[in-house]
Amino acid sequence: MSGQAAIRIEQLGKRFGAGPLVLDDVNLSIESGEFVCLLGASGCGKSTLLNLIAGLDRPTTGAIDVPAEGAAVMFQESALMPWLTARQNVELALRLRGVARTARRAEALELLDTVNLADAAEKRPHELSGGMRQRVALARALAQDRPVLLMDEPFAALDAITRDLLHEELERVWRRTGRTIVFVTHNVREAARLGQRVVLLSSRPGRVAGEWRIAETSGRRIESPEVAALSIEITEQLRKEIRRNAA
Amino acid sequence: MPHDDIAGRGTQDPTAGRVATKERTETPAADPASSGLDTLAGARYSTNEADDLRSLEAGLDRLQTDDARGTNAWRTFTTSVLPPIIFVVVLIAAWQVYVWIVQPRPDIVPSPISVVTAISDAWQSDRLQTAVLTSLERGVFGFLIAVVVGTPLGLLLAEVKPLRRAIGPIISGLQVLPSVAWVPAAILWFGLTDATVYFVVLMGATPSIINGLISGVEQVPPQLRRVGTVLGAGPARLATLVVLPAALPGYVAGLKQGWAFSWRSLMAAEIIATGGTIGFGLGSMLDQSRELADLAGVLATILVILAIGILIELVFFAPLERRMLRRRGLLQGGTK
Ligand SMILES: Nc1ncnc2c1ncn2[C@@H]1O[C@H](COP(=O)(O)OP(=O)(O)O)[C@@H](O)[C@H]1O
Ligand SMILES: [Mg+2]
Numbered sequence: 001m002s003g004q005a006a007i008r009i010e011q012l013g014k015r016f017g018a019g020p021l022v023l024d025d026v027n028l029s030i031e032s033g034e035f036v037c038l039l040g041a042s043g044c045g046k047s048t049l050l051n052l053i054a055g056l057d058r059p060t061t062g063a064i065d066v067p068a069e070g071a072a073v074m075f076q077e078s079a080l081m082p083w084l085t086a087r088q089n090v091e092l093a094l095r096l097r098g099v100a101r102t103a104r105r106a107e108a109l110e111l112l113d114t115v116n117l118a119d120a121a122e123k124r125p126h127e128l129s130g131g132m133r134q135r136v137a138l139a140r141a142l143a144q145d146r147p148v149l150l151m152d153e154p155f156a157a158l159d160a161i162t163r164d165l166l167h168e169e170l171e172r173v174w175r176r177t178g179r180t181i182v183f184v185t186h187n188v189r190e191a192a193r194l195g196q197r198v199v200l201l202s203s204r205p206g207r208v209a210g211e212w213r214i215a216e217t218s219g220r221r222i223e224s225p226e227v228a229a230l231s232i233e234i235t236e237q238l239r240k241e242i243r244r245n246a247a
Numbered sequence: 248m249p250h251d252d253i254a255g256r257g258t259q260d261p262t263a264g265r266v267a268t269k270e271r272t273e274t275p276a277a278d279p280a281s282s283g284l285d286t287l288a289g290a291r292y293s294t295n296e297a298d299d300l301r302s303l304e305a306g307l308d309r310l311q312t313d314d315a316r317g318t319n320a321w322r323t324f325t326t327s328v329l330p331p332i333i334f335v336v337v338l339i340a341a342w343q344v345y346v347w348i349v350q351p352r353p354d355i356v357p358s359p360i361s362v363v364t365a366i367s368d369a370w371q372s373d374r375l376q377t378a379v380l381t382s383l384e385r386g387v388f389g390f391l392i393a394v395v396v397g398t399p400l401g402l403l404l405a406e407v408k409p410l411r412r413a414i415g416p417i418i419s420g421l422q423v424l425p426s427v428a429w430v431p432a433a434i435l436w437f438g439l440t441d442a443t444v445y446f447v448v449l450m451g452a453t454p455s456i457i458n459g460l461i462s463g464v465e466q467v468p469p470q471l472r473r474v475g476t477v478l479g480a481g482p483a484r485l486a487t488l489v490v491l492p493a494a495l496p497g498y499v500a501g502l503k504q505g506w507a508f509s510w511r512s513l514m515a516a517e518i519i520a521t522g523g524t525i526g527f528g529l530g531s532m533l534d535q536s537r538e539l540a541d542l543a544g545v546l547a548t549i550l551v552i553l554a555i556g557i558l559i560e561l562v563f564f565a566p567l568e569r570r571m572l573r574r575r576g577l578l579q580g581g582t583k
Contacts, residue, residue: 126576129311
C-alpha cells in the first residue's frame with residue numbers, strides 16, 4: 001500500500017507504576033487514511049494503547065509519532081454534556097477548536113447532518129437513544145477536524161441492530177472524510193466488518209499477535225460470508241493466544 | 248412509518264447486495280486506499296446507499312425515542328399541589344372542632360379563628376408589614392452575602408485537594424453546629440446591631456453553600472473532564488465550560504439548603520438579640536408576643552415565618568431546580 005504513515009509506534013512499552021507490563025514491544029505503523037481495528041480480549045491493553053496514541057498518557061518505553069494536529073477521540077460512553085443540546089455539544093468542540101462564534105451554528109448543523117441527526121439538533125442527550133448519542137459524539141469528534149480519529153469500543157453498549165447501522169454510518173463517514181481511524185474493539189466480527197486491517201493484541205503483556213489485511217472493503221455487511229470467514233480465522237488465532245495463558 | 252422503512256430495506260436488501268457484489272467482481276482494481284478511486288467509491292456510495300441508510304436511521308431513531316410528553320397542568324395540580332392543601336385544611340378543621348368540643352383555656356389553646364384575628368390585628372397596626380419586610384430584607388441580603396463568600400471558597404476547596412483535606416472536615420462540622428451558638432459571641436463582638444444578625448446568618452448559610460459546591464464538583468463524571476481535555480480545553484476553560492456547569496445540581500442544592508439555614512439563623516438571632524439598633528423583625532415580634540403571654544400572637548407569627556420560608560422555596564428554588572434537572576433528564580417521575 002502507498003501513502004505515508006500517519007501514526008508510527010515503535011517498541012512501545014507501558015506499565016502502570018510498579019505493576020506488570022501492560023504493553024510490551026508494540027510496533028505498528030498506520031497509514032494516512034487507513035481504517036485499522038485493534039482487537040483483543042478485555043484487559044489486554046487496548047484502551048491503554050489508544051490513550052497513549054491520544055496523548056492522554058505517556059509511554060514507559062518506546063516512541064509514538066502522531067500528526068502534529070493531534071487526534072480526536074470517541075469513547076464507549078458518549079460523554080455528551082447533559083446540559084447542552086446535541087447542536088451545542090458539537091458547538092462546544094468547535095469553540096474549543098477556535099471556530100468563530102458566527103460560524104459555529106451552521107457548521108454544527110452540517111456535522112449533525114453528516115450523521116443523519118439534523119432533526120435532533122435541539123434535543124438534549126437524555127432525549128436521544130444510545131445510538132443517536134453515539135452519532136452526536138461522532139459528529140463532535142469530527143468537529144475537532146483532526147486527521148486521526150481514535151475510537152474506544154464506541155458501539156459496545158448498543159444493541160445489534162443499532163450497531164449494524166452505525167457500522168454503515170461510520171464506514172460512510174470514513175470514505176467521505178478520509179480520516180485515519182483506529183477502532184478498538186473486543187468483538188471479532190466488528191473488527192472483520194469494519195477494518196481495512198485488523199491488528200490482534202495478545203494479553204499480558206499486550207503484543208501484536210497477528211495482522212490481517214482486507215483488500216476489498218466496500219459492500220461488506222456483518223453477515224457477509226467473507227466477514228464470517230475472516231472472523232473464524234481471527235478467532236482461531238485469538239483462542240490460541242488465550243490458551244497460552246492456561247499453561 | 249418506521250415499520251415501512253424496515254420492511255422496505257428487507258425487500259431491497261438482497262438486490263442491493265447482489266449489485267454490489269457484481270461491481271466488485273468487475274472492478275477488482277478498486278483499491279480503496281488509492282485516493283482517486285476512493286472518492287469515486289464514496290460518491291457512488293453516498294447517492295444510493297446513503298439515502299437508504301438515512302431513512303433507515305430515521306426510522307430506528309423514531310422507534311427508540313419517546314415523543315416528549317407535555318406536562319399535564321391538571322395532573323400536577325392534583326398530584327402535588329392538592330394533597331398538602333387538603334391536609335392543612337383538615338388539620339385546621341380538626342383544631343377548630345377540638346376547641347368547640349373540649350373548650351380548653353384560650354390562653355393555652357387558642358382557636359384558629361383567634362390566630363387569624365391576631366394576624367389581621369398585626370396587619371392593621373402595621374407591625375406585621377414592618378416585621379416581614381425587615382426580616383425578609385435581612386434574610387435575602389444575608390443570604391446573598393453568604394453566596395458571594397461561599398462560592399469562591401467552595402470552588403477553591405473543590406479544586407485544590409490539599410486545602411480541601413485540611414478545611415473540608417471543619418466546614419462539614421460547622422454545618423452541624425447550630426448557628427444560634429454564634430449569637431452570644433456576635434453580640435459581644437458587634438453589640439446589638441445589624442452586624443450581629445448578618446454575622447449569624449453568614450455563619451449559618453456559608454458552610455452549606457461551600458459543601459454543596461464541593462459535592463457538586465466531586466460528582467462531575469470523570470469522563471466529562473476527559474472529553475473536555477480531549478476537545479482541547481485548558482484548565483481555565485475546563486473549569487468554566489465543563490466542571491462548573493456539570494456541578495450546577497450540587498451547587499443549587501447547596502444554595503437551597505443555604506437559604507433554609509439563613510432563614511433559621513436569622514430567626515434565632517432576632518429572637519435572642521432584641522433592642523439596641525436592631526430593628527423590628529419577625530423574631531422580635533415573636534419574642535414580644537411571648538412577653539405579653541399572647542399565645543395566639545405567637546402561633547400567628549410562627550405561621551408567618553413558616554409561610555415565608557415555604558413561599559421562597561416554592562416560587563424561587565423549586566422552579567429553578569426543576570428546570571435545571573429536567574433539562575438534564577435527571578427529574579424522576581416521567582415528566583420529560
Ligand atoms: N490507570 C491505570 N492504572 C493501573 N492499571 C491500569 C490502568 N489502566 C489500565 N490498567 C491495567 O492495564 C490493563 C489493560 O487495561 P485496558 O487498556 O483498559 O484494557 P482493555 O481496554 O483492552 O480492556 C488492565 O490489566 C488494567 O488493570
Ligand atoms: Mg477498554
